[in-house]
Amino acid sequence: MKNPLFIVIFCTFSLLGNSQVSIDYYLPENITYNTSIPAPKQFFGHEIGEWHLTHDKLYYYMLELAKVSERAIWEEYAKSYENRPLGHLIISSPENIKNIEQLRQQHLLLCDPSKSAGVDITDMPVFIKLGYGIHGNESSAQNASVLVAWYLTAGEGKEIDELLQNAVILIDPSLNPDGMQRHTTWVNSTRSLNNNSDPSSWEFSETWPGGRTNHYWFDLNRDYLLLQHPETVGRVAAFHKWKPNINTDHHETGANETFFFQPGIPSRNNPLTPAKNYELTAEIGKYHEKYLNAIGSFYYTEESFDDFYVGKGSSYPDIFGSVGILFEQAGVKGHLRETTRGLLSFPFAIRNHVTVSLSTLEAGLKMKEKLLGNQRDFYKDALNQADKYPVKGFIFTEPTDNGRVSEFIKILQKHQIKVYRTNRDLVRDGIQYKASESFIVPLKQSSHLFIRSLFEPVKIFTDSTFYDISTWVLPMSFNIRYSGINLAKEMEGLTGQEVTDPVREGKLVSPDNPYAFIFEWSEYFAPKALFALQDAGIITRVSAERFVFDNPDLKKEFSFGTIVVPVSGQPVSPDELQETMKKLAEDCGIVIYGVKTGLTPGGIDLGSNRIMPLDKPSVAMVVGAGANSGDAGEIWHMLDTRFKIPVTMITAQGFGSADLDRYNVIIITGSPDLNNPVMENIRAWNRRGGTLIGFENGNNWLQRNKFAEIEFVPSVTNKKDSGVYANRSMDNQVQQIPGSIFEARLDLSHPLCYGYTRDLLPVFKSTSSAAKKNGNIYNNPVVYTKDPLLSGYCTKENIERIRGTAVASVHENRVISIYDNTNFRAIWYGTNKIFLNAIFFGQVVR
Numbered sequence: 053m054k055n056p057l058f059i060v061i062f063c064t065f066s067l068l069g070n071s072q073v074s075i076d077y078y079l080p081e082n083i084t085y086n087t088s089i090p091a092p093k094q095f096f097g098h099e100i101g102e103w104h105l106t107h108d109k110l111y112y113y114m115l116e117l118a119k120v121s122e123r124a125i126w127e128e129y130a131k132s133y134e135n136r137p138l139g140h141l142i143i144s145s146p147e148n149i150k151n152i153e154q155l156r157q158q159h160l161l162l163c164d165p166s167k168s169a170g171v172d173i174t175d176m177p178v179f180i181k182l183g184y185g186i187h188g189n190e191s192s193a194q195n196a197s198v199l200v201a202w203y204l205t206a207g208e209g210k211e212i213d214e215l216l217q218n219a220v221i222l223i224d225p226s227l228n229p230d231g232m233q234r235h236t237t238w239v240n241s242t243r244s245l246n247n248n249s250d251p252s253s254w255e256f257s258e259t260w261p262g263g264r265t266n267h268y269w270f271d272l273n274r275d276y277l278l279l280q281h282p283e284t285v286g287r288v289a290a291f292h293k294w295k296p297n298i299n300t301d302h303h304e305t306g307a308n309e310t311f312f313f314q315p316g317i318p319s320r321n322n323p324l325t326p327a328k329n330y331e332l333t334a335e336i337g338k339y340h341e342k343y344l345n346a347i348g349s350f351y352y353t354e355e356s357f358d359d360f361y362v363g364k365g366s367s368y369p370d371i372f373g374s375v376g377i378l379f380e381q382a383g384v385k386g387h388l389r390e391t392t393r394g395l396l397s398f399p400f401a402i403r404n405h406v407t408v409s410l411s412t413l414e415a416g417l418k419m420k421e422k423l424l425g426n427q428r429d430f431y432k433d434a435l436n437q438a439d440k441y442p443v444k445g446f447i448f449t450e451p452t453d454n455g456r457v458s459e460f461i462k463i464l465q466k467h468q469i470k471v472y473r474t475n476r477d478l479v480r481d482g483i484q485y486k487a488s489e490s491f492i493v494p495l496k497q498s499s500h501l502f503i504r505s506l507f508e509p510v511k512i513f514t515d516s517t518f519y520d521i522s523t524w525v526l527p528m529s530f531n532i533r534y535s536g537i538n539l540a541k542e543m544e545g546l547t548g549q550e551v552t553d554p555v556r557e558g559k560l561v562s563p564d565n566p567y568a569f570i571f572e573w574s575e576y577f578a579p580k581a582l583f584a585l586q587d588a589g590i591i592t593r594v595s596a597e598r599f600v601f602d603n604p605d606l607k608k609e610f611s612f613g614t615i616v617v618p619v620s621g622q623p624v625s626p627d628e629l630q631e632t633m634k635k636l637a638e639d640c641g642i643v644i645y646g647v648k649t650g651l652t653p654g655g656i657d658l659g660s661n662r663i664m665p666l667d668k669p670s671v672a673m674v675v676g677a678g679a680n681s682g683d684a685g686e687i688w689h690m691l692d693t694r695f696k697i698p699v700t701m702i703t704a705q706g707f708g709s710a711d712l713d714r715y716n717v718i719i720i721t722g723s724p725d726l727n728n729p730v731m732e733n734i735r736a737w738n739r740r741g742g743t744l745i746g747f748e749n750g751n752n753w754l755q756r757n758k759f760a761e762i763e764f765v766p767s768v769t770n771k772k773d774s775g776v777y778a779n780r781s782m783d784n785q786v787q788q789i790p791g792s793i794f795e796a797r798l799d800l801s802h803p804l805c806y807g808y809t810r811d812l813l814p815v816f817k818s819t820s821s822a823a824k825k826n827g828n829i830y831n832n833p834v835v836y837t838k839d840p841l842l843s844g845y846c847t848k849e850n851i852e853r854i855r856g857t858a859v860a861s862v863h864e865n866r867v868i869s870i871y872d873n874t875n876f877r878a879i880w881y882g883t884n885k886i887f888l889n890a891i892f893f894g895q896v897v898r
């Protein structure tokens with residue numbers, strides 16, 4: 053605090069924290085405002101920064117601006133899970149707003165190399181998107197959007213007019229409305245009238261799960277590539293609709309930091325992102341420097357955060373010819389807070405975000421032709437690069453699972469990647485690609501770089517530290533087999549019709565008056581069908597053996613895990629059952645077969661004891677303090693949105709009074725604070741036949757509390773530590789596994805592996821912990837192979853350590869350990885089934 057500037061600034065913080073802030077504090081001096089546009093204080097009844105705006109207030113203000121201002125329109129692009137609208141307040145000059153569709157069409161021509169050469173970029177606006185607060189509890193971001201929107205719609209003068217004539221500005225005021233609503237409710241309801249800046253105050257510690265994430269507790273700033281949530285699906289569609297030249301992403305970081313703006317750490321740039329992009333980012337940074345210097349705010353660049361993972365708000369645009377920029381403001385998470393740098397106020401945090409919003413706009417205006425030119429060049433280069441690149445396309449197939457292939461293709465298409473059926477059979481890498489069952493993604497298309505980032509494994513890295521995961525090979529997460537096609541000649545005649553319709557329709561294939569219905573468990577959505585039947589009280593069974601039908605109606609082998617539904621003895625009539633089966637087949641996109649007889653020519657018959665009766669799973673999961681909200685949210689989301697399976701979420705405290713016999717499955721994530729009597733109840737329930745599932749770190753809890761004997765492999769020490777003090781944090785991270793893909797071998801006959809058709813499976817591992825196999829050799833159905841690394845960062849020592857360890861084991865009394873995250877970010881469709889099998893078939897493991 054030697055710097056006198058610091059002292060002045062910190063005194064100012066303190067005053068502002070006591071709610072004396074005025075709007076002049078945030079915005080440029082000497083601006084007059086159109087009084088017919090309501091200022092924030094007029095609309096909300098308080099100045100920005102005095103309270104945390106809830107999402108509804110923020111949204112209605114944006115609508116009001118769109119209603120009263122000729123410069124603005126509101127365009128909704130999605131609704132959150134909790135039905136809150138997401139959209140852009142689109143701001144430009146009144147004339148541009150009248151011609152907005154024409155301007156958009158003209159702008160998109162820059163992304164089409166066959167037309168872009170003829171476009172005059174000197175005579176068109178630049179498109180800039182300002183995006184605020186994807187982490188719902190980073191409120192200074194969303195609150196800043198209001199001030200920027202008011203400034204642009206109400207501000208008067210030559211400078212603003214010039215900006216609006218030359219720019220179309222899309223304000224996305226709250227990227228995660230549900231999380232924002234949770235956080236703001238918390239922080240407004242726990243504050244005192246007189247600000248209490250004590251960092252231990254309740255105000256600064258939201259209750260579990262906090263407002264960072266969306267309704268199902270997902271970090272939406274990882275979903276741009278994965279597209280598993282409505283907020284992102286809408287947002288990415290809107291990105292491609294507008295293709296803004298600059299996309300800002302306003303966040304908060306730790307309370308003791310200053311302010312970060314990109315460029316990030318150069319050694320951790322994604323190698324596929326064009327170098328030009330980083331140059332433009334640095335040039336735009338000069339404007340932030342100028343603006344932040346003017347208000348005396350401290351900042352840093354290049355030291356932290358990276359754009360390696362291209363599925364974030366600031367990195368996704370980079371691989372589509374736009375420039376994404378991350379901002380991180382020290383977070384107050386309340387109204388006024390003591391930090392190691394002095395008092396930090398909410399208005400101060402908001403002002404920094406307003407300031408860099410305005411510096412971004414000036415950069416956009418001054419760099420307009422450079423940015424538009426960059427966009428045009430990017431798409432032209434994409435096709436040139438495709439011509440030079442040795443791989444010409446990726447072919448893929450997964451004939452036994454319509455669900456996974458369909459969902460995989462849908463994601464590609466949402467990224468504007470074109471997918472085609474294939475015209476002829478092909479064998480590549482020992483894989484049979486039958487024309488009727490295979491698809492191809494040619495690399496010569498505008499998303500060339502993005503396709504490569506989705507399909508190509510990476511094992512060599514220039515840096516051993518990652519802000520996020522180190523790999524995201526999409527076909528691996530779907531367990532879909534694929535190959536690169538290396539010769540242009542081989543592509544000739546291979547590409548058939550573009551996929552526009554559903555890949556395959558579900559159907560019932562049955563003679564009249566069948567004796568039983570059967571369906572295969574290899575289909576991703578088979579669990580949805582099974583649960584719906586069980587929920588309707590229909591008797592269902594699962595086969596522990598293979599069997600064959602061979603008659604004119606049906607020639608087919610059925611594998612382990614096939615579901616068998618007898619027609620007789622059901623609570624519904626045969627006709628009603630047939631109707632239910634037909635509906636379920638269509639709804640789940642699966643094929644259900646009716647058969648005339650129980651006698652099979654190969655394998656067991658349908659009346660065999662090896663076709664075992666199933667109980668409907670009734671699932672409880674521990675949530676609340678101690679549980680892992682990420683793991684729990686992924687489980688809740690999967691069961692609820694994809695399979696319509698209810699999961700009762702109970703806090704550690706709630707378990708004290710819950711009737712455990714209502715459930716036959718209990719899931720433990722993290723380290724919940726269950727007391728001894730509750731643990732004894734769970735133990736007794738487990739002995740009575742309940743399935744207890746430990747998920748990821750939940751297994752440490754199972755081990756500690758003696759629910760299972762688990763031996764973890766000690767971590768490896770780094771042999772190449774530099775011994776240099778300044779490098780210690782980097783050295784510490786060398787042996788981390790930041791999220792990499794490994795190969796596991798399956799025992800296809802084990803109930804945890806029912807539905808898998810190949811005995812090798814890519815598994816995602818985002819923790820360096822590893823567990824030894826269970827002593828019972830029959831109960832380690834999923835084990836890492838000898839040479840397991842498929843893609844991503846992992847040291848030799850760790851590869852050695854992981855080989856042969858368990859991904860999943862079954863212990864005594866139906867305690868099941870799933871050590872790695874089979875449900876990671878809702879994108880690991882390939883390993884979800886191991887988890888679902890634990891829920892459905894834990895009961896039949898002997």
Ligand SMILES: [Zn+2]
Pocket residue numbers: 186187190303304
């Ligand atoms: Zn954030």
